[in-house]
Amino acid sequence: MDPLSIEPLEIPDVVVRRLPIYARTLTYLQQEGIKSVSSQQLGERISVTAAQIRKDLSWFGEFGKQGIGYDVDKLLGHITRILGLTQSWPVVLVGLGYLGQAIARYEGFRHNGLNIVGLFDNDPAKIGTDINGLAIRADREMQALIGQEGVRLAIVAVPAAKAQEVVDRLVSAGVRAILNYAPIITQVPDGVWVRHIDPVAQLHSMTYYLAREEAQP
Amino acid sequence: MDPLSIEPLEIPDVVVRRLPIYARTLTYLQQEGIKSVSSQQLGERISVTAAQIRKDLSWFGEFGKQGIGYDVDKLLGHITRILGLTQSWPVVLVGLGYLGQAIARYEGFRHNGLNIVGLFDNDPAKIGTDINGLAIRADREMQALIGQEGVRLAIVAVPAAKAQEVVDRLVSAGVRAILNYAPIITQVPDGVWVRHIDPVAQLHSMTYYLAREEAQP
DNA sequence: ATTCGTTTGTGAAAAAGTTGACAATGATTC
């Protein structure tokens, strides 16, 4: 990559999606006390080819040493910076059914730079109760908190029928990236990112292969 | 598609992954009382181009009518059959932390042909307790149940450090498709399918765009 | 019956993404 380029290239989204996996694997290597890793070794751990990893990283700079590989700490540092994870991001969570509560209690978000700062639900029975020391508030207070805290990330864990409405309100309040657990594709304006968590769809895409195996073993 | 072909074509996995989304959207249309839909209309609901939908479906046959579109019931029936969802699939769930419990309580699996028939954990405090009328059993009973019931699908919701071990045991017991919620890429032999649910990675892939926006607004 | 407005299924073109292959280079060995 041209080290003098000021205008950043448009990085393919597939590449961006792989970076967090690289980062996480590097933290695991770090915890195992491994100081240096080749693209080959890293690739084996995550079932990605060495060439792919090198190509992906080359979008952002030159982080390795020929003959040696990558310094784990340094490469992790670079990817952390690229992903904007030197800071911690405030996140709101909407919907506190069983799933929402599990999300609220999961420590993995906080440990990875994602700080849940607001819990919202529209069930009066839940409003006012606490999860991990954070109060569940009424949906209608959502906009205010998002504005005050400058929140730009949200997690949606409401039923499918409510998801689009919730997404619309989040976006109008200033949220720019949404992780959606509802089983529906929500529409958002340009400049807003959505990713879907869809376990049923993922399982269904696998039953296809199982059914086919059964048909002709 | 050649209607006389006996040997089924190798369908690209990207296509297979989209089918469940089409199917779900068709059930929503059905619930709304809509009888007929064009690739254009279907595409708009899920942010996919009309051409893509037509191309995807053409791998499996001809399901539409020129000038008209697709009959919702019929197309849904076809996709349901293609995905092997005319039957209900037994599934085992391993790991009953907050997340596992939320999964066990989620009705969406059962309502979509995925029947959780076994819950497993290694925490003695949990073993013997019930969730939705299903007992949590000791990990060591896993293999037996999988064999007895012919289970080929599993959901893994254990900590990252335990995931590979659990996956290995599931596979050796006969499981052929795994939905993995643990934040680690698990290795499986050929012929076994794994899909990952990775909310933290998905959020991290979005902080990339947020951070970049911040840098140059 | 003919025309008109739609919409499918598909072959071909275009775009996007992955892999191959190798010069360049850094460390290590002899």
Next chain:
DNA sequence: GAATCATTGTCAACTTTTTCACAAACGAAT
């Protein structure tokens, strides 16, 4: 210090995926 070994970064080749564009087909309207 020359030779050897390992591994990067990258250009080009290749593969996969998406989009285009249009003939064929269907129903409705005249």
